Amino acid sequence: MSVVPISYYLVLSAVLFGLGVVAFVFKRNIITIFMSIELMLNAVNLAFVAFARAHNQLDGLVFVFFVIVVAAAEAAVGLAIVITIAQNRRSLNVEKVDLLKF
Amino acid sequence: MSIPFILFFVFALVAVGGAIMLIVAREPIHSALSLVLVMVALAALYLLLGAEFISAVQVIVYAGAVMVLFVFVIMLLNAGIEERTNYSQMAKYAGLPLAILLLFSLAHWMAHSAIGATVANGAGAPNQAAVSTRELSSMLFQKYLFPFEATSILILIAILGALVLAKRPE
Numbered sequence: 001m002s003v004v005p006i007s008y009y010l011v012l013s014a015v016l017f018g019l020g021v022v023a024f025v026f027k028r029n030i031i032t033i034f035m036s037i038e039l040m041l042n043a044v045n046l047a048f049v050a051f052a053r054a055h056n057q058l059d060g061l062v063f064v065f066f067v068i069v070v071a072a073a074e075a076a077v078g079l080a081i082v083i084t085i086a087q088n089r090r091s092l093n094v095e096k097v098d099l100l101k102f
Numbered sequence: 103m104s105i106p107f108i109l110f111f112v113f114a115l116v117a118v119g120g121a122i123m124l125i126v127a128r129e130p131i132h133s134a135l136s137l138v139l140v141m142v143a144l145a146a147l148y149l150l151l152g153a154e155f156i157s158a159v160q161v162i163v164y165a166g167a168v169m170v171l172f173v174f175v176i177m178l179l180n181a182g183i184e185e186r187t188n189y190s191q192m193a194k195y196a197g198l199p200l201a202i203l204l205l206f207s208l209a210h211w212m213a214h215s216a217i218g219a220t221v222a223n224g225a226g227a228p229n230q231a232a233v234s235t236r237e238l239s240s241m242l243f244q245k246y247l248f249p250f251e252a253t254s255i256l257i258l259i260a261i262l263g264a265l266v267l268a269k270r271p272e
Contacts, residue, residue: 004110004150011209012114012147016140018205019121025197026125031176032133038168039121039137042144045160053151058238062246064156065238068163069253073260075168079175080267086179087270092130 009050016043030085030092034078041071109150117143130181134172141165155235 020043023036045064052060082092089096116139123136141164148157242250 004106008110009147009151012117014208015118015205016121018201018208019118019125021204022201023125025201029130029181031130031172031181035124035133035137035172039124039140042141046144046147049148049151049153049156053153058234058241061153061156061238062242065159065242066249066253068159070256072163072168073257075171076260076264077267079171080264082175083179084267092179092181
């Protein structure tokens with residue numbers, strides 16, 4: 001049984017990360033921008049798992065576990081911030097949040 | 103073309119398609135559902151890599167808890183179609199090529215770097231999935247015990263922060 005080379009997974013991870021960056025830059029809705037951050041974290045997780053598999057070491061999987069936990073905490077706090085912004089600004093458009101803009 | 107290759111390409115296509123849907127969709131709820139698609143496809147790829155615990159955690163925590171939180175907030179705030187703002191011309195003519203350049207250079211670097219090449223050659227190791235979860239848990243609670251405990255404090259802080267932030271101002 002042939003095994004899929006690790007580089008395939010790494011290329012997929014890079015493509016997903018690139019799409020996440022594109023979504024982060026192009027989207028205007030603050031919730032969608034949050035989702036693109038999650039997409040980038042997922043892409044990095046895929047690279048972690050692929051490297052852990054390649055080196056036959058489980059440390060990478062432990063790091064994926066921590067990344068998932070931190071992402072969950074980040075989503076909870078981030079969405080609370082989103083709710084606060086939506087209540088104050090009556091809009092989810094990031095261009096309306098410009099108090100700190102020079 | 104063996105079965106792992108076919109499975110890899112199917113789930114890779116689903117993941118990339120979901121990511122593109124996330125960018126293209128105008129409604130935030132459509133973006134959220136396509137992100138769920140990406141996460142489930144990634145969980146299948148983790149299974150293919152022999153990481154069944156991570157795969158289960160991905161489905162339960164990411165596709166379950168985190169995305170339910172996202173969908174809940176989208177519903178709560180009644181987020182409609184994204185307002186289209188006038189993009190600056192620079193974003194159109196410089197941003198898109200730069201984004202594609204970043205994507206391809208990342209893919210190129212990862213595929214052709216020294217670590218990628220050596221790893222790709224030595225990657226035919228047999229599947230050790232049967233013991234993986236047990237070893238993972240013993241590593242988590244011995245070698246990485248302190249980070250594990252620190253993470254629990256982080257979650258506590260996150261809960262408190264979310265409560266304080268989401269509290270309705272008096």
